[in-house]
Amino acid sequence: MDLIDKYLDGVRPLLPGDQRDDILEELDGVLRRRMEEKAAELGRRLTRKEEEAVLSAYGHPIMVAARYGPQQTLIGPEFFPLWWLGARAVVVIDIVAHIAQAMSVLVDGSQTGHLAERLGSIWGGFFSFGFALIGALTISIAVVERFKLQPFGTWKPDNNPFRKIGKAPSRVESGAAIVGALFGIAFWIALPWIQSWGPFLFGRVIIAPISTMQMVGVALGPIWFPTLWTMILVGSLISVSANFADLIDPADRARPALIRMFAALMGVAIGLTALLAGPLFVITGPTSRALDRLLELSQWLTIGIAVATLAHFIAAVWYGWQFLRLRREQAARPAQSNGAATG
Amino acid sequence: MTEPDPFESARLELRRGSLILAVLLQLRRERHGYALRKALADIGIEIDEGALYPMLRRLEGQGLLASQWREEEKRKKRFYSLSPLGRGVLDRLLAEWRALDASITGMIEEGV
Incomplete structure (x- = not known):
């Protein structure tokens, strides 16, 4: 098995099934021609390192395979500004909510346990809460986009x-x-x-x-x-x-x-x-x-x-x-x- | 974070829209991928192979291109050409292109 075969083995699993063999055959041709061109340029056979360099220059197998997939985005350019606005609001809400929680811990003397530990447990939830909110936001906007809903109605x-x-x-x-x-x-x-x-x-x-x-x-x-x-x-x-x-x-x-x-x-x-x-x-x-x-x-x-x-x-x-x-x-x-x- | 060069962003945007038109125009004559890339490069339109081949597949998937494997210079190659649907779409895109060109040229000449 030469390097090109190994490279194509990396591309294969992520290609669309119905076109897999066809695309691989075409890619094989492209890569062999590139190697021949490089060898002609140098006037000798390529070393293994030079072959690796030719393949690396074509791109990582995962990225190459991804280009053949259906062009889909979770949030397209139309709704991205809305998502971005929402994501920034989520960060603000997350920060305010956790500051408020931390303040309640500082003021409330009735709770037991070491103060640093209680504050740590509150801020420990900062990322999980933020990611959960951003996840919910992303899914909501993706649903709106996918089903072409009109969240703001007719203006x-x-x-x-x-x-x-x-x-x-x-x-x-x-x-x-x-x-x-x-x-x-x-x-x-x-x-x-x-x-x-x-x-x-x-x-x-x-x-x-x-x-x-x-x-x-x-x-x-x-x-x-x-x-x-x-x-x-x-x-x-x-x-x-x-x-x-x-x-x-x-x-x-x-x-x-x-x-x-x-x-x-x-x-x-x-x-x-x-x-x-x-x-x-x-x-x-x-x-x-x-x-x-x-x-x-x-x-x-x-x-x-x-x-x-x-x-x-x-x-x-x-x-x-x-x-x-x-x-x-x-x-x-x-x-x-x-x-x-x-x- | 560095701001992207506004000219470069606008240039890429402009190029992205015209690339499909250039590919369809070149494939009025049957070509394999490598020949197509060279033909485009010869007229000043450089495109990376890693982007060109998936684009050809997408256009074929949309029914705008037809393709077949054939042997040339002792090597099997996939040849692409415009399908009847592709010809119709190309005509309509060219009409759009000419209208845009006329508008832009008009504005340039008027100095707007």
Whole structure:
């Protein structure tokens, strides 16, 4: 077996089956001709090293075979910018989530174990969490591209969020939002006192079956009631008051934006409180396995809360910017109409 | 990370689009891969063999080329030529090319 045969043996397995022999025969011809040309150039037979150099110059067998495969990309040029934007957002979310987790470890003195070890275990998940998110992003965009879905629908000028800033929702939209929110608020107020649900959430008797068949009591931590419960209630009331403002004076767009900014800031406060002010769960029948499960759950929940907190912060900035812009516009309007009247 | 040379990126982009057209034009006459590469090189279009042969296979897979093995100078070679479908596609591509050429030339002459 000469070097060319060995080279072609490296190419063979990765070639498309129906054309394999045909392509190999053609490649064999190309490579033998190249060697003959080189030998003619040198005026002698090639040494083994020179033959190797000719084959190396043609490319690694895997790369050569890959060129004959179907031309497919997971994310094509059309969607690559979207993927790249998403990937950068994922990195930011990953960093923020892990910083938040690390801060909660630093502040929370109730947890046991060496601080460095706990911080290490948190940052140990940085890459796995990031890669999992990027994997999910890649698959989602690949599905969109493969099935030619339209993730943003058909573009319409009125759907532009920047153009919606000064547009009031209809009375039906505001009414429906208020009714839905009031139902939610009523449920939230009643929750601690509902006989069957109250203890489930606030009565410290959640029973979680562990794979050891041992029943272990897991309850929400004391931070939930009354602190978080009250904050969530206040945040919901602020939020629904923005819908009332929409309904009462649809022409005034600045006021609802201001109220929504406060609601979003309340969301940030709730998130930070949840992250920093104490354990979200307490365990009532600890076993090492149950504790592991709990810590795992708590870590994922912390990441989720950190992401939600970041989202609320962005929303607060967005509504704050809307408020300032709309207030400026509303202030400029009477001046303009006065100018028109006098001019 | 070094930024790619903008001229080089644009040149490659321009070349990539024209390469298929050049190959189809050259294969109005039957040629084997090596002869095709030489013919292209003679008119100033260099293409690496590692890229040319897979391209020929792809064009054949799309039905634009037909091929057959034949012996020439005591060696078996695969000869490629335009298929009837390839001729039709080439005509349409040439029309596109001429329209583009006219537009670009027009712009150059107008000094736009």
